[in-house]
């Protein structure tokens with residue numbers, strides 16, 4: 001994914017790690033999810049049992065990894081991290097499974113991209129904390145049963161719909177993360193500005209929040225840009241980041257005033273200019289934009305749907321009056337005019 005869409009690249013990942021909350025009470029927003037997790041943590045500690053397996057789903061950059069990394073701090077346990085695409089065969093799981101400690105966490109990002117064979121291999125690990133390892137091949141093959149330390153599997157996915165039913169059922173908690181309010185994002189920006197020792201006016205933090213498409217990762221990446229812009233201008237670098245400075249910095253990066261980014265706009269332009277506003281299948285939009293349709297459905301569309309720039313219909317995507325208005329286009333009459 002791209003930083004614009006909320007997906008992450010290498011520098012994003014380093015920033016994410018630097019700015020990530022360490023404890024549940026430092027996590028902003030997602031209150032219901034945080035409260036349920038707090039109860040589960042308290043119960044696990046009190047009952048001296050490992051936490052049940054947890055699945056987080058939601059668009060990129062909303063805090064799935066954050067929640068996963070906060071939990072071992074709360075529990076006083078350790079975490080190992082891997083991802084679906086890195087696990088191409090059952091043997092790829094072995095180093096992680098054999099390194100488990102009692103109550104430790106195994107985090108699998110993009111768990112929907114784990115192949116079926118690996119998925120089936122970890123069912124008994126999740127259910128009974130044991131695995132069946134097949135040694136040798138053909139008539140010489142034998143199965144060894146290995147016991148594991150009781151542990152917690154945490155899965156993260158941008159598409160819970162792509163996870164098989166049996167896999168989903170093995171998670172005790174399934175938590176959906178949603179986009180953040182401006183208020184919550186502004187809090188995150190202010191806290192992170194402090195972490196970066198960057199003095200910032202509250203209005204400047206709100207401005208950043210409004211232009212971060214509901215996504216903390218995007219807000220962080222905007223914050224880093226504003227910080228560079230501020231530091232790179234000797235005339236202003238000594239004072240705090242004001243509303244004006246944050247506006248100039250974001251305008252320079254061509255970040256929309258209404259929070260959409262370049263890809264969001266391109267999507268709406270394609271839907272309206274090429275397809276007359278729809279209905280159009282997502283594959284056609286993806287092919288025209290020369291972008292993977294997964295990126296559209298996982299990263300771009302969820303925000304446009306939520307903000308009601310588009311709607312989904314059985315015949316495809318349709319641009320709403322709001323989208324036409326945003327692009328300054330008039331909407332064609334329903335009967336061809």
Ligand code: ADP
Pocket residue numbers: 015016017019020021026027028029030059060061062063064065066067156188216217220
């Ligand atoms: P995901 O795993 O869903 O793609 P991350 O957990 O990596 O997203 O979140 C990206 C960054 O956004 C984190 O490093 C953190 O700085 C920030 N972030 C995400 N959620 C929150 C939150 N609820 N409170 C504070 N910061 C957050």
